[in-house]
Amino acid sequence: MTQFKDKTLLVTGASGHFGRLAVADLLERGATRVVAGTRDPSQLEDLAARGVEVRRLDFDDAASMAAGFAGVDRALIISTVADNRTVQQRAAVAAAAAAGVQHMVYTSAPNPRPNASGGGIADHFWTEQAIAAAGLDFTLLRNNIYADMTIFGAASALASGQLFDATAGAGRNYVTRADAARTAAGALLGATGKEVYDVTGPAPVTQEELAALYTQLTGKPVARVGLSGEQLLGGLAAAGVPSFMAQLLVAFDLDAAEGYHAVSTNTVERFSGRKPQALADFLAANRAALG
Incomplete structure (x- = not known):
């Protein structure tokens, strides 16, 4: 599925982990006109050396967006991590539409909604609405929570012997x-029309099962401890997690408790050409990072 490999394909946030993975996959799959957008082009000199066009593109700078989207046929908008990201992303969508972008791929989240209780998930809802109203074709990729987050969460769980969550025992x-980035690259290369997809791993995993995986892989006992959303938010705040990120993490847990993260789809295989990696295999491959 590479029918648009010779179109001008833009990846925003290309200096981030996700963006770099997406650009690398585009190149591996034969894309010939790849543009990497970033707030700091000096960070992408390695990609420029591989023939990628690097442009300064800052969602807080209208002039940079007008120049960044100019001449682009299809764009991957990677969601930002900022407390004003609804404003940022709506501005990016408007700039892309004004520049004549024909198809937009956006990295969203499961169950986006405008409710204030949704935390940062509401940003995805409003961005999706802006994309749908922009008059161009789109692929909305509602990425489930990244397996990579379990690496970052392992340190405190292994140190305390406790894994805290507010998922009510439900799976995610x-x-x-990497799978999500390859999926986004595949959508940029081949998706058509106006479509929405959930992007998931192969099967849901509960937090109790995750705690057992930590124990199995490290030999250190970890027990899952269920909390309310309010208790979890307080614990994250006490641990120094920034408010925006803490609210987003709690919202993800509460959505998992409602079953929104237990969906299984073939989206990864559809757009990347390979089956998604299971969490157990991912953690085993990254055992050294667990500590």
């Missing part, structure tokens, strides 16, 4: 960042 279908 972790997808690796």
Whole structure:
């Protein structure tokens, strides 16, 4: 599925982990006109050396967006991590539409909604609405929580012997960042029309099962401890997690508790050409990072 490999394909946030993975996959799959957008082009000199056109593109700078989207046929908008990202992303969508972008791929989240209780998930809802109203074709990729997040969460769990969550024992279908990035690249290369997809791993995993995986792989006992959303938010705040990120993490847990993260789809295989990696295999491959 590479029918648009000779179109001008833009990846925003290309200096981030997800963006770099997406650009690399585009190149591996034969894309000939790849543009990497970033706030700091000096970070992408390695990609420029591989023939990628690097452009300064800052969602807080209208002039950079007008120049960044100019001449682009299809764009991958990677969601930002900022407390004003609804404003940022709506501005990016408007700039892309004004520049004549024909198809937009956006990295969203499961169950986006405008409710204030949704935390940062509401940003995805409003961005999706802006894309749908922009008059261009789109592929909305509602990425489940990244398996990579379990690496970052391992340190405190292994140190304390406790894994805290507010999922009410429900499962979530972790997808690796690499699988999600390859999926986004595949959509940029081949998706058509106006479509929405959930991007998931192969099967849901509960937090109790995750705690057992930590124990199995490290030999250190970890027990899952269920909390309310309010208790979890307080614990994250006490641990120094920034408010925006803490609210987003709690919202993800509460959505998992409602079953929104237990969906399994074939989206990764559809757009990347390979089956998604299971969480157990991902953690085993990254055992050294667990500590």
